[in-house]
Amino acid sequence: MTADEVRIRLEPLAVEVDVPRGASLISSLSGQGVEFPCGGTGNCGGCGVRVLAGSLPVTDLDRTTFSKDQLDGGWRLACQARAGTPLVLECFQWQMDVLTDDTSLMGTGKRGLGIAIDLGTTTIAAQIVDLASGNVLGVETELNPQASFGADVMNRIRAALHGDDLTTLVRGALGQMITRLAGGRAGEVAEVVLVGNTVMHHLFSNRDVEPLSHAPFVSSHLGEQRFHAQELGWPLPATSTIRFAQCLGGFVGSDILAGIVATGMTNSDDLIALIDLGTNGEIAIGNRHGVVCASTAAGPAFEAGSIRMGMRAATGAISYVSLAGSEMKTTVIGDTEPRGICGSGLVDAVAAGLDSGAILPSGRIANGTKVFPVAGPVVLLQADIRELQLAKAAIASGFRLLLQRLDPGKGDLKSIYLAGAFGNYVQIESAIRIGLIDIGFLGAPRQLVHAAGNTALRGAKMLLLAAEEPALPSIEHVSLAADPGFQDEFANCMTFPVRQGL
Numbered sequence: 001m002t003a004d005e006v007r008i009r010l011e012p013l014a015v016e017v018d019v020p021r022g023a024s025l026i027s028s029l030s031g032q033g034v035e036f037p038c039g040g041t042g043n044c045g046g047c048g049v050r051v052l053a054g055s056l057p058v059t060d061l062d063r064t065t066f067s068k069d070q071l072d073g074g075w076r077l078a079c080q081a082r083a084g085t086p087l088v089l090e091c092f093q094w095q096m097d098v099l100t101d102d103t104s105l106m107g108t109g110k111r112g113l114g115i116a117i118d119l120g121t122t123t124i125a126a127q128i129v130d131l132a133s134g135n136v137l138g139v140e141t142e143l144n145p146q147a148s149f150g151a152d153v154m155n156r157i158r159a160a161l162h163g164d165d166l167t168t169l170v171r172g173a174l175g176q177m178i179t180r181l182a183g184g185r186a187g188e189v190a191e192v193v194l195v196g197n198t199v200m201h202h203l204f205s206n207r208d209v210e211p212l213s214h215a216p217f218v219s220s221h222l223g224e225q226r227f228h229a230q231e232l233g234w235p236l237p238a239t240s241t242i243r244f245a246q247c248l249g250g251f252v253g254s255d256i257l258a259g260i261v262a263t264g265m266t267n268s269d270d271l272i273a274l275i276d277l278g279t280n281g282e283i284a285i286g287n288r289h290g291v292v293c294a295s296t297a298a299g300p301a302f303e304a305g306s307i308r309m310g311m312r313a314a315t316g317a318i319s320y321v322s323l324a325g326s327e328m329k330t331t332v333i334g335d336t337e338p339r340g341i342c343g344s345g346l347v348d349a350v351a352a353g354l355d356s357g358a359i360l361p362s363g364r365i366a367n368g369t370k371v372f373p374v375a376g377p378v379v380l381l382q383a384d385i386r387e388l389q390l391a392k393a394a395i396a397s398g399f400r401l402l403l404q405r406l407d408p409g410k411g412d413l414k415s416i417y418l419a420g421a422f423g424n425y426v427q428i429e430s431a432i433r434i435g436l437i438d439i440g441f442l443g444a445p446r447q448l449v450h451a452a453g454n455t456a457l458r459g460a461k462m463l464l465l466a467a468e469e470p471a472l473p474s475i476e477h478v479s480l481a482a483d484p485g486f487q488d489e490f491a492n493c494m495t496f497p498v499r500q501g502l
Helices: 025-030 060-065 068-072 145-149 153-161 166-188 198-205 254-262 343-356 382-406 420-425 428-433 455-465 486-492
Strands: 005-011 015-020 048-053 075-077 087-091 113-119 123-130 136-143 189-196 225-227 241-244 271-276 281-287 290-296 317-324 327-332 371-375 378-381 413-419 449-453 475-477
Touching: 005 025, 015 025, 025 145, 060 075, 068 075, 113 166, 113 455, 123 166, 123 455, 136 166, 145 153, 145 166, 153 166, 153 198, 166 189, 166 198, 189 198, 189 254, 189 455, 198 225, 198 241, 254 271, 254 281, 254 290, 254 455, 271 382, 271 420, 271 455, 281 382, 290 382, 317 343, 317 371, 327 343, 327 371, 343 371, 343 378, 343 382, 343 420, 343 428, 378 382, 382 486, 413 420, 413 455, 420 449, 428 449, 449 455
Parallel strands: 005 087, 113 189, 189 241, 271 413, 290 475, 413 449
Antiparallel strands: 005 015, 048 075, 048 087, 113 123, 123 136, 225 241, 271 281, 281 290, 317 327, 371 378
16 A cells, blocks of 8 residues: 555455545445445435544535434445545445356357356356356356446446446456456357346447437347457457347347247247346247347336335345234344345335235325334335335336237236346245236236246356257337337336235
């Protein structure tokens, strides 16, 4: 450490970083797993840290975000702070498991090694595979370094249009992951397949994201993008094939294409549904005869991004809630005191509130206080419940409209797969209870709904291992906003089911 640097210690991880004196905390903390959901504007309150040693002055936005007791207790917005003196900070966001995929796949006789990458908005997961056997030889995960520009894709788009270089940033991070994965065998890597949402696809590929910033969200660069290792700065042979798989629409990316492949939709005579629950909830329904897909503007509620005490699935987050008689039972990640609530806990808490009568089918909190206590200091506000209603209505109405477009007979839908981290951890009974997974009108049993894990990474491996490009059925991208029935269907799905009906 030089005289022009100060040392910041992050607890409870006991991680120390040296940063230039007077520098914004955004650059130093984003690399340690602290998210800045609104990109550093101070509007969301999601980057709270508590000063344990040293001092940070209180800003106007701190006063807006935190109570007087919280300010006196040392809470500050990291995005508004600069490192003037050595600091010890307790981070509101500590650590998070990244979902990978343990599915065993058959090799197809190719030679060499392959790398599959799921480039997510929040997290990145990569696996190196023996192409001959299909065996996974190594796994690497980390947070997407672009998160310092905002947690959601629209903030990333705005940053890119403002002139920030998100392309070099993510290519460099992936290059380092590949170096760690390949070790001394980088020369044997024959192929790399990447999948991700359309914005990640465009930012990695250095394509113009301006068309994705406004309706009708149509881009002319949705196709597969191919690269040479040298142009990416990756330590791979010049003969390596590097490709980012094709996207399906403005906000339906190659991660959904990979999910379609991973769920077996392309080979099935029965109808299969894939729902990827995130900030942009993507839905695909179909079989080998044809698929319809769409993106719904679900907002960040499923990742707890728009919830006052929401946080990602990290230490201190309430992840599960159940009702035991009239008492709420909670599970907290890290088995510590609750600090906030993540997406799965949010769905559970509202489901429990509905079952207890504390939350009405309209979404209103029954006692009129506009506060629903969950555990310890963690509460849901009336506005939080409304955010969840908006998100679940977007998914449920999109699901209904896509089914209507396919015009299936009753009972034709044989499986519903929930993809991604939220889909993997949410309790399916709670998702059905709040009407997020809308199967009541189908008469479909609970047994049809399955947590599918990381279908994007699994599908990327399947594309990597395929002896030839898989034959895809016709895939129709549907603009739900242009559907004349969307607003009515959306309004119908806003309320919570009166009774469970599992």
